[in-house]
Amino acid sequence: MIFKRRDRRGPLTILQHAVYPKGGWARAFHYVKHRLNRLPDPPEKVARGIWAGVFTTFTPFYGLHFVVAALIATMIRGNILAALLGTFFGNPLTYLPIGIISLKTGHFMLGGRFHGAENSLLQAFLFAAQDLWANFGALFSDRTADWNGLRMFFHDVFLPYLVGGILPGLISATVCYYLSVPLIRAYQNRRRAARMSRWRVLKGRKKPADAGRGSD
Template identity: 30%
Template sequence: MWRRWSFFRQFKLNLIRLLRLQDSPHRIARGLALGLFLGMTPTFGVQMLLALFAAILLRENKLSAVVGVWVTNPVTAPFIYGLEYETGRILLGLPHPALGMEFNYQFLQKFGWQVITPLCLGSLLFGLASAFIGYGIVIKFIPVMRKWRIKRWPRGRR
């Protein structure tokens, strides 16, 4: 039976591992907020390394920072980045970029800035919002969840 539910079992095990960290709820929440902020930035290939490096520099919880980055994964990233881009584009008052007829360096430079600028603004806004919300939720729930008795996952027959 557990093989059919392996995703949920792994999620439960990671949640238990996060809750049993031998660190204060404040440091765990700050590390997760750092990871959430970096997870919202358009650095999709190196987010975990950036979170680990930033957690080491800021002396935050490294595991919770890396877990916070998982908010963007191959399933959620197109939706998150699309929403961030549209939000930044609307706030800056920019029209949708038009594709040019020629594919040269000047076109790529102009098109790149038309995409990067709104994406960075949107990711900054969404990153700050998710960091503050994530910190608030985690700082309240870790002491409560540490008191829970979590049952063992049912084992299959051998």
């Protein structure tokens, strides 16, 4: 196949690059910033896409963040690609503090209290995914589906996370929006000025050549 990788990556390599990208997080950050700055849409539209992506990282829809970010960007008329790139605000270094803040805020808003250990957040989502898969398989076998675990997960984790992520998500996304607009506008203006400068240089070179042909 034309686009097939020459070096096949194993599961451990894929996991390693997910936690720590090849080249480091600094290189990954500069790549995302470069792609955002080169988007052709107006700065406000690109920034609205970033807003959608950052806000999405505060939702508990793990595995669906790209879809959720694209939907939000469509609703607020933001750049969809910027929304997808904006989801990189959530990464292995930030997901845990985002989750803990969202859960504690959600339990407080719902009148409860967060009793879970910080290192059990990922485990809770993994167990919920396993229960969901097991119950799905029960539909095609003689096993009985058990929804108690998922019911507890919804009330203890998912719902507080969903509610509690709204406020910090709005704050973080709005801060990123107002920081992005002037940066993107300045970059686009600089690129536009560079293109105009190159165009003037090419035009200046073309005039003597045209004059020489006219004299012949």
